[in-house]
Amino acid sequence: MGIRLIKISAVYFLLGAGLGYYMAVVHDYSLTPVHAHINLLGWTALTLAGIIYHLFPAAAASKLGKWHFWLHNIGLPIMMGGLALFTITENPFFAVFISIGATVVLIAILLFVINVFTNVKE
Numbered sequence: 001m002g003i004r005l006i007k008i009s010a011v012y013f014l015l016g017a018g019l020g021y022y023m024a025v026v027h028d029y030s031l032t033p034v035h036a037h038i039n040l041l042g043w044t045a046l047t048l049a050g051i052i053y054h055l056f057p058a059a060a061a062s063k064l065g066k067w068h069f070w071l072h073n074i075g076l077p078i079m080m081g082g083l084a085l086f087t088i089t090e091n092p093f094f095a096v097f098i099s100i101g102a103t104v105v106l107i108a109i110l111l112f113v114i115n116v117f118t119n120v121k122e
């Protein structure tokens with residue numbers, strides 16, 4: 001699972017950097033929060049989680065690890081898609097997706113923290 005997370009995070013890296021590049025080229029910084037969180041919650045957070053799961057197989061094998069994996073990977077695209085569409089269209093309908101996605105991601109992070117405290121051991 002650690003390796004899978006690292007591969008997924010590399011895709012987020014390309015998306016995040018690509019969006020940053022686009023923003024710089026067209027001088028439109030309205031999508032900066034999307035860019036920042038794709039890079040930080042997608043690339044950096046998932047790479048670190050992937051390395052932790054690789055180093056501590058007990059954490060990767062646990063139910064907490066699996067729930068973290070799925071909730072983070074389901075919640076983040078919903079949160080980022082909602083934020084991008086809300087920023088572009090200003091339609092409040094899309095704000096619902098930001099809230100749902102962010103809540104799912106936050107639950108995933110909570111499970112990750114519990115997992116680290118229970119299953120990351122010497």
Ligand code: HEM
Nearest residue numbers: 016017018020021022023024029032035036039040043044
């Ligand atoms: C080729 C790669 C990248 C490009 C071209 C790029 C480009 C940009 C641009 C144009 C902005 C907006 C700056 C502004 O509003 O003045 C920005 C903001 C930001 N970028 Fe990137 N970026 C890249 C990679 C990354 C990576 C890898 C991360 C994090 C791991 C990152 C994190 C951020 C953050 C947090 C902000 C918001 C900064 C703030 O609040 O002032 N960027 N980036």
Ligand code: HEM
Nearest residue numbers: 031032033034036037040041044045101102103105106109
């Ligand atoms: C569920 C998790 C998260 C939520 C709901 C969240 C929410 C937010 C919100 C509402 C803002 C203000 C955006 C704006 O000014 O338009 C923000 C900005 C920011 N957050 Fe987060 N955040 C989360 C996770 C993180 C993480 C894990 C990091 C770093 C590793 C991070 C780094 C930042 C940075 C650098 C900014 C400023 C970016 C900018 O200038 O647009 N956030 N976040």
